[in-house]
Amino acid sequence: MDWKRESSGKVRGKALQKPRKESRKMPGGREVARKMWARNLDEGGARRSRRHGDAAPGGQERARAQGRAPSGGAAALHGPHERPPLPLPRPALHLAPALHGGPHTLPLRPLPDGADEQLLPVAVLRAAEDGSEVFLSEWKERKVALSRLTRLEVRDDFLHGLRMLKSLQSEHVVTLLGYCEDDNSILTEYHPLGPLSSLEATLNLSKYRSTNTWQHRLQLALGYVAIIDFLHRSPLGTLVMCDSSDLPKTLSQYLLTANFSIVLNDLDALPLVNRSTGALVKCGHRELRGDFVAPEQLWPYGEDVPFHDDLMPAYDEKIDIWKIPDVSSFLLGHVEGSDMVRFHLFDIHKACKSQTPAERPTAQDVLDTYQKVLHLLRDTATSQTREML
Structure with a gap:
């Protein structure tokens, strides 16, 4: 380019406050105003401001085009044929x-x-x-x-x-x-609609009330399960969503897009399960409690034995399956028709809550069921509408 x-x-x-401006003369006589401010904390904790500028001083376009930094150092390249970046000034x-x-x-x-x-x-x-x-x-x-x-x-x-x-x-x-x-x-x-945890507040806004239906909510739940399925069958292998110790924490990992879909935003806790080598995972080094996490994530030795991370057994991606019914219930909400959706999802959700991890369905199984339920209920609603006409 x-x-x-x-x-x-x-x-x-x-x-x-009103920011400063700096203009530099670019080749061809074109003026380019550059502004960028972001607060950063140095090692001492002091705040300092930084400005992002992307215009190079005159006469340095050739160095940039050749992959050289403006000051003479080598500019790191990033692309399909990526090579290790060289130090930048x-x-x-x-x-x-x-x-x-x-x-x-x-x-x-x-x-x-x-x-x-x-x-x-x-x-x-x-x-x-x-x-x-x-x-x-x-x-x-x-x-x-x-x-x-x-x-x-x-x-x-x-x-x-x-x-x-x-x-x-x-x-x-x-x-x-x-x-x-x-x-x-x-x-x-x-994404201006923010984290998935603010879904209810968003749907209560007048401009979005028309989307507050069981159809849109089931589509969101389907999108969430699709992300779990993507992680479990990712190009890197089977990844586990570890930042999910409770419902609010889980919802904060996802963003709601402007077209009401879901994208994963926080990916800093995605350990890899490798069945061929027997490598399992443990989400963090502290004791987890509550009904939201899977049973195998709970301390198995009772309250009389103090928690010790070295004694805690590891587990696999089936912990994500256990949590699907709780996240889906939040996404479905309590609008008209949501109970009907829950009824059709009852069997697959019951399987997700199996105490034995191996007996739980895969994310692909859950996704297939969600899609079938969505199509079934849409067809039923369409038929009922035609009969009324």
């Missing part, structure tokens, strides 16, 4: 080639000393306790979510999530727009 065509792109985080944001047509980078430059530091995120898309802050930003006149790590002790999880994002790009996963490993930053598509 011609770099100069991309140079008009800009990323800017929305601030409480400053952090760079890699733009996904599938979206932008070719490998290139956008340098992340800090604001000069004395710049406005009172910058706050307009929308926090992920809780701060997850170890990152997410800023609503804008790039090339489209809203994006800029996620930055704030706790270095969970950097391994952060990078694991990035690797999963790069490897699992599909209709089931939020779109990755860019990333910068050196700066612990990830740029993804922004």
Whole structure:
């Protein structure tokens, strides 16, 4: 891709105060205004602002086109024929080639000393306790979510999530727009309806009340099961959704899109089950409690024996199947017709709740049943409507 065509792109985080502007003369006499603000925490915990600029000084287009950074260093390439990135003189944001047509980078430059530091995120898309802050930003006149790590002790999880994002790009996963490993930053598509946990509040809005039907809700439940099926049969192998110790936590891992579908947003806890080697998983290193988690996730030795992670047995992907009925019940809600849907799903949900993991159906089995129920009820509703006419 011609770099100069991309140079008009800009990323800017929305601030409480009027931001500064900087214009640079580009080849051909074209002025390009560049703005980007995002709060970052350094090792001392002090806040500092950063600005994202993607215009190179005059005379450096040739170096960029040859895969060289503006300062003379080698620019990391990212694409179908990816090679190990070389050190950069400053952090760079890699733009996904599938979206932008070719490998290139956008340098992340800090604001000069004395710049406005009172910058706050307009929308926090992920809780701060997850170890990152997410800023609503804008790039090339489209809203994006800029996620930055704030706790270095969970950097391994952060990078694991990035690797999963790069490897699992599909209709089931939020779109990755860019990333910068050196700066612990990830740029993804922004979904204004937010996490799946806010579904009820969204459907109570007047503009969305027409979609608050059992048909749309069952379609959401079907989409959720489709994501679980995708993870269990992913290109990387059988992945387990470990960030699901309770219903609110599970719902927070997914986003509701503008066309009322579901995408997986948080991928930093997806361990791999390998049956050929006997490799199983354990979700975290603490004791789990409650009815939401599968029985095999509970401490098996009673209250008289203190919990010890080394003694806790591992398990497989069937823990995700156990949780499907609870998540689906939330998604179906209590609208007219939802009880009818639950009745038709009763048998498959009962099988999901089997105490023996091996007796539970696969995600593909559940997905097939959901699709059959959706088609059956739609056909029944259509026939009833025709009879009334």
